[in-house]
C-alpha cells in the first residue's frame with residue numbers, strides 16, 4: 001500500500017525505493033523532499049557530487065545524457081536501494097537561441113539526450129526489475145510549452161514532445177505488468193533553471209522572454225506545486241491512472 005503523508009501523520013510511501021534525476025535543486029529537490037516526507041528511501045543524481053540534496057537522500061554523481069551515466073545510476077540504485085519502485089525523470093532543460101536556425105547541431109543532440117533519451121535509457125535499465133516484481137511507478141517531467149512550440153526552444157520542445165509520446169506508449173506496454181507510467185507537465189516554475197532560462201530568453205527577445213504576468217492564477221509555480229502532482233501520481237491514490245499527463249501550470253497553457 002503506497003500512500004502520502006498528507007498531514008494526517010501517515011507515511012504512505014514507507015518501504016518504497018525511489019530514484020529521482022536532477023534532485024539537487026528546483027523541482028527535483030522538492031520531489032526528493034516530498035518523497036522523504038512520505039517515508040520513501042531516495043537516491044538522486046546531479047552531474048556534480050558536490051551538489052546539495054535534501055537531508056536523508058543519497059546523491060550519486062551521474063550525467064543522465066549518456067548511456068554510461070544511466071548505467072552508473074542504475075548500478076547505484078541496485079547497490080544503495082536494492083531496486084527501484086518509484087522512478088521520477090526530472091532532470092531537463094535547454095538554453096534558448098535567437099531562432100530555430102541558430103540552434104547548433106550539438107544542442108539539438110544535447111536537448112534530445114537530456115530531455116528524452118535519458119528517460120528511454122534509464123527506463124530500459126530499471127523497467128526489467130519492475131516487470132519481475134510486477135509493480136512500479138514512473139513519472140516523466142515534460143513542459144507545458146510543448147503544444148505551442150517557438151523557435152528559440154524548438155530543440156527543447158521537440159524533445160519533450162517525443163518524451164510525452166514515449167511515456168504514453170510505455171504506459172500501454174507496461175500496464176499488464178502492474179507498472180504505471182505518467183507525465184507531469186509544469187508551466188512556469190520558480191527554479192534556478194527556469195529563472196535563468198527566462199532571463200536568457202528575455203535578453204534575446206524582450207517582448208516574449210521572462211513574461212510571467214500571463215499566468216491566469218496570478219503567480220508562477222513553486223517547486224512544491226509540481227512535487228505535489230508527482231507525489232499523487234506515484235501514490236496508490238492514483239492506482240487507476242496510467243498514460244495520463246497532469247498539466248500543472250496555473251491555467252496558462254490549455255490543451256486539447
Ligand SMILES: NC(=O)c1ccc[n+]([C@@H]2O[C@H](COP(=O)([O-])OP(=O)(O)OC[C@H]3O[C@@H](n4cnc5c(N)ncnc54)[C@H](OP(=O)(O)O)[C@@H]3O)[C@@H](O)[C@H]2O)c1
Nearest residue numbers: 022024025026027046047063064092093188189191193194
Ligand atoms: N522551471 C520551469 O519553469 C520548468 C517549466 C517546464 C518544465 N520544466 C522541467 O522541469 C524539470 C526540472 O526543471 P528545474 O527548473 O527544476 O531545473 P533546474 O533548476 O535547472 O534543476 C535541474 C536539476 O537537474 C540536474 N541536472 C541537469 N542536467 C543533468 C544531467 N545531464 N545529468 C544529471 N542531472 C542533471 C541539475 O544538477 P546539475 O546541474 O548539478 O547536474 C539539477 O539538480 C526539467 O525537466 C524541466 O525541463 C521546468
